[in-house]
Amino acid sequence: MVKAAILEGVEELKTVDYPELEVEPNALILKTELCGVCGTDMHLYGGNMAIPFPVIPGHEFVGTIEEIGDKATSLEVKGQPLAEGDRVVVVPGTNRFCGDCYFCRFMPHKPTLCPNRKVLGVNMTSVEPPHLLGGWAERIYVDAEHFWVYRVPDEVPPEVAVLTEPMAVSSRAFERAYAPGLPTFGEGFGVGGTVAVQGAGAIGLLTIATAKIAGAGKIVSIDMVDERLRMAERLGADHIIDMRAYKTSEERVSEVQRLTNGLGADVVVECVGVPAAVPEGIDMTRRGGKFVEVGHYTDPGNVPVNPHTICFKDMDVLGSWTYPPTQFGTVLELMRQSMGRLPLDEVVTKVYGVEEAQTAIDDLKARRGIKLAIRGD
16 A cells, blocks of 8 residues: 545545555656645645645655656656666656647747646646555656656755755746846846845745856845745855844845845845735846746735836846746756755755645644655655
8 A cells, every 4th residue: 555645625634545556658656755845735735726636735756766667768858768766856747738728839838838737746636546646645656758757866865856846946937037138238137146035935045046056146035034044044145134123125125225235136036925025026126127926826915016116127027937847957957066065955854754744734834944845655
């Protein structure tokens, strides 16, 4: 039997046993090493997203191949051979989209806009075999024809590889600041640019790490949790704005301006997911700069924004919705380069067994720890 945590309904999480699986020729069965617990999981739990219950949560996973079908041995996305024992990560969103919607037909370069997209651990029910379609389980069943499988570089341990999916979110958001624009003329991020990151949860921290690797000149982290702020400094933040000391939006904006010679940051990335952070982030952005919104994957409500500010600053306001499947390749290379340079292995601060999934959700809601993860054994 295979143990898994399933979400049967809103705030109905329990542990069940599923029968052992037989692997199909195009598939592989992963022994779960670690699977992240993220804000999306909390929203699924709270009923903020429409999903086909029951679902095994967990879309940020790394595992080793326990069984593999004959055809799947040649289905690693970059052409590397796959075999039992290999450590891999999987892009949770299917690589085959509906093909019929407007976005599939006219914007194929942005596949995540397809409204019919299926995502492991999010909107794929566990009712029918093969059941194990999420990461909060001892085993995960992966159809390698429909989901991109990346072999993890030997240098990258599981406690870092488990960050691949959230770092794909944060790095793609940061890359939004590159275009449109010509960094030579102050349009878009360039080497030495100033970056302010609102929020130091997992996405904010990994945005800081991405900015550091990309050559940012000055990085400012804004949060109010000691553990997160300390990690922000370890991952590359040059300045900390503690919201307990800078209590008002005006104080925080003024401090960013002070740190940037009165200009504001070249790039501001909003990773909080609180509506009030949006106008504050826009105010922190310099004239001609870029504000990137990545924190609002669900709808917590509206907030007033003064359109004149955007117009007056001649700035870009950019949204970021997940990432293209190729982003995993970018992230794995960034991770490989960062080993020994940045303490990415310290971002996961709490690990739980499958049977402790409820505790993990409770701790996430209470902001206990930085990045939380479920282990499969």
